Amino acid sequence: MTTDLHPVRRAxxxxxxxxxxxDLGHALAARGIELLSTGGSAATLRAAGLEVKDVADVTGFPEMMDGRVKTLHPAVHGGLLAxxxxxxxxxxxxxxxxGAIDLLVVNLYPFEETVAKGADYETCIENIDIGGPAMIRAAAKNHGFVNVVVDVEDYAPLLAELEAHDGATSLTFRQRLAQIAYARTGAYDAAVSTWMAAAIGETAPRRRVVAGKLAQSLRYGENPHQxxxxxxxxxxxxxxATAQQLQGKELSYNNINDTDAAFELVSEFAPSDGPACAIIKHANPCGVARGTSLKDAYARAFDCDRTSAFGxxxxxxxxxxxxTAEEIAQIFTEVVIAPGADQAARDIFAAKKNLRLLITPGLANPAEAALTWRQVSGGYLVQDKDNGHIGLDDLKVVxxxxxxxxxxADLLFAWKVAKHVKSNAIVYVKDGATVGVGAGQMSRVDSCRIAARKAQDMAEALGLSTPLTQGSVVASDAFFPFADGLLTAAEAGATAVIQPGGSMRDAEVIAAADEAGLAMVFTGMRHFRH
Incomplete structure (x- = not known):
């Protein structure tokens, strides 16, 4: 194909x-590399005293159509592809x-940023780059001779490579740049197609593309061999994903997964509703509570299941x-995530070197529309994020x-928590705090029993004579197929029930609730979480 090393003479x-x-322009010019450029880039380089040739002088055509046409010319693409x-x-x-072009440095119109700012349709369209991706793909295809740089973070490695090889680059280096380049244009096209599908109301486009930018190479996955x-x-x-880590060792795969689950759950409770805390273990909540203060909310969440809260x-x-930081510091905790931390709290955590403290730019919006992806053998399942919300007016007393x-109040609290518990989900709540959680069981009645038993164990650990579930309410993420689960909750001391309804045996379950003196409401919405 070519010799390994190839000199860079024109960029x-x-x-x-x-x-x-x-800095890049000065470093390239110092090596005697001829600089070609366009528009604003050329003006910036010239203003710094660098000698730059306009692409228009090379093509013989001026930039036209508001900059839409400037590099789409054989003088450019021939120089890249030859x-x-x-x-x-x-x-x-x-x-x-x-003339040959040995180095292409391009980053694309800021389409993603434009969409993120909420720009209108026409503005987004104008921020779709055409010439940039065309040049990038051409240079990347011809990586046997041409270097293509699409990310600012590759400027330093490029200059280091030129220094190491006396103004030349190796094939291995150019191959790496080419792979990065194709990934960038792929991600760019994915962003455009995803935005356009949403803009035109296409809920199931023929093709979907997901793209991401590496944030972190993890030590391993769910297990050390992954x-x-x-x-x-x-x-x-x-x-x-957008949090700032203030301290602690690197996050692991499981840390990231569990922290996401914890923050999505606590974001269900707006600050205007009062302080709230969620404690997560293996992606399931082991304690959630509101309180008169953040310290109180944490203590009440902790008292739901102190054993599981460890780590x-x-x-x-x-x-x-x-x-609150003083209380949390009393036991081993993997991660704390919050929309802010005062200096005193940071100082307290500084003594806990392994504890990761993450600060976010606010809470997530639980009603925000988004898609979730799950891989299955040979394909993907794509669905809307579960942003379903139930208010008082949506409840049907049965x-x-x-x-x-x-x-x-407790029923609605329990319903919000149940949405974030793996199905089959049962959540007991009393006075704005979970007192028992049953998650991920194949039988709903087993979830009821496990949650009640854990509440009994916690009561004994706290030195209480009655179960924590006495006088509680209970939420079920899906309907009770039989009355046995509901009766188990009643035996545990629950007085009211919230569930979707819709079972063939609803009448039987309602009759059992009436006989037990329970109040029960239907939501008409379920929250399966697999």
Whole structure:
């Protein structure tokens, strides 16, 4: 194909993001590399005293149509695509006055950023780059001779490579740049097609593409024998992907997964509803509570299942303060994530070197529309994110006794938590705090029993004579197929029930609730979470 090393004599630079541009331009010029450029990039380089040739002077055509046409020309693409070891290609270059381009530096119009700002349809369309991706793909195809740089973070490696090889680059280096380049144009096209599908209301487009940018190469995946990486999708949604890590060792695969689950759950509770805390273990909540203070919310969540909380993930819905940090620091915790932490809290955690503290730019919006992806053998399942919400007006009382105002508040709290528990999900709540959680069982009645038993064990550990579930309410993420699960909850001391309804045996379940003196409401919505 070609010799390994190939010198760089001529570079074409056309960038939207000018970060690092001047340092790069000066370094290339110092090596005697001729600089070609377009529009704003050329103006920036010239203003710094660098000698730059306009692409328009090379093509013989000015930029036109508001910049839509400037690099789509044989003088550019011939210079990028010509095989330097092919006599016919060299003859064509000579005959048509085409100069070789050995280095292409391009970053694309900021389409993703434009969409993220909520721009209108026409503005988004105008920020779709055409010439940039065409040049990138051409240079990447001809990586046997041409270097293509699409990310600012590759400027330094490029200069280091030139220094190491006296102004040349190796084939291995160019191959790496080519792979990065194709991934960038692929991700760019994915962003455009995904945005356009949403803009035109296409809910099931013929083709879907998902793309991400590497944030972190992880030590391993769910288990040590599995390799893993963490990629960002570019969205600005507050959460683990956009959080700032203030301290602690590197997050693991399981840390990231569990922290996401914890923060999505606590984001169901707006700060205006009062301080709230969620404690997660293995992607399931082991304690969730509201409180009079953040410290109180944490303590009440912790008292749901102290054993499981050890080594767990804690998510808070407001700024972490010193009093709460002091309480959390009493046991081993993997991660704490919150929309802020005051200096006193940070100082307290500083003594816990292994504890990761993540700060987010606010809470996530639980009603935000988004897609979730799950891989199956040979394909993907894609669905809307579960952003279903139930309010007081959505509840249907189906029993002779209606819930009290206090029971209604707890029922809605329990319903929000059940949405984030693996199905079959059962959640007991009392006075704005979970007191028992049953998750992921094949039988709903088993989930009822496990949650009640854990509540009994916790009561004994706290030195209480009655189960924590006494006087509680209970939420079920899907309907009770038989009355046995409901009766198990009643035996545990629950007084009110919230469930979707819709079973063939609803009448039987309602009759059992009436006989037990329970109040029960139907939501008409289920929250399976597999």
């Amino acid at each position: 074409l630079i056309s960038v939207s993001d000018k970060t690092g541009l001047l 095989l330097r070891d092919n006599a016919d290609h060299l003859a064509a270059m000579e005959a048509h006055g085409i 390799s893993a990486s963490f990629y960002l999708d570019g969205s600005a949604r507050p959460g683990v 767990g993930i804690i998510a808070l819905n407001s700024t972490l303060d010193a009093a 029993t002779k006794r209606a819930p009290s105002e206090a029971e209604l």
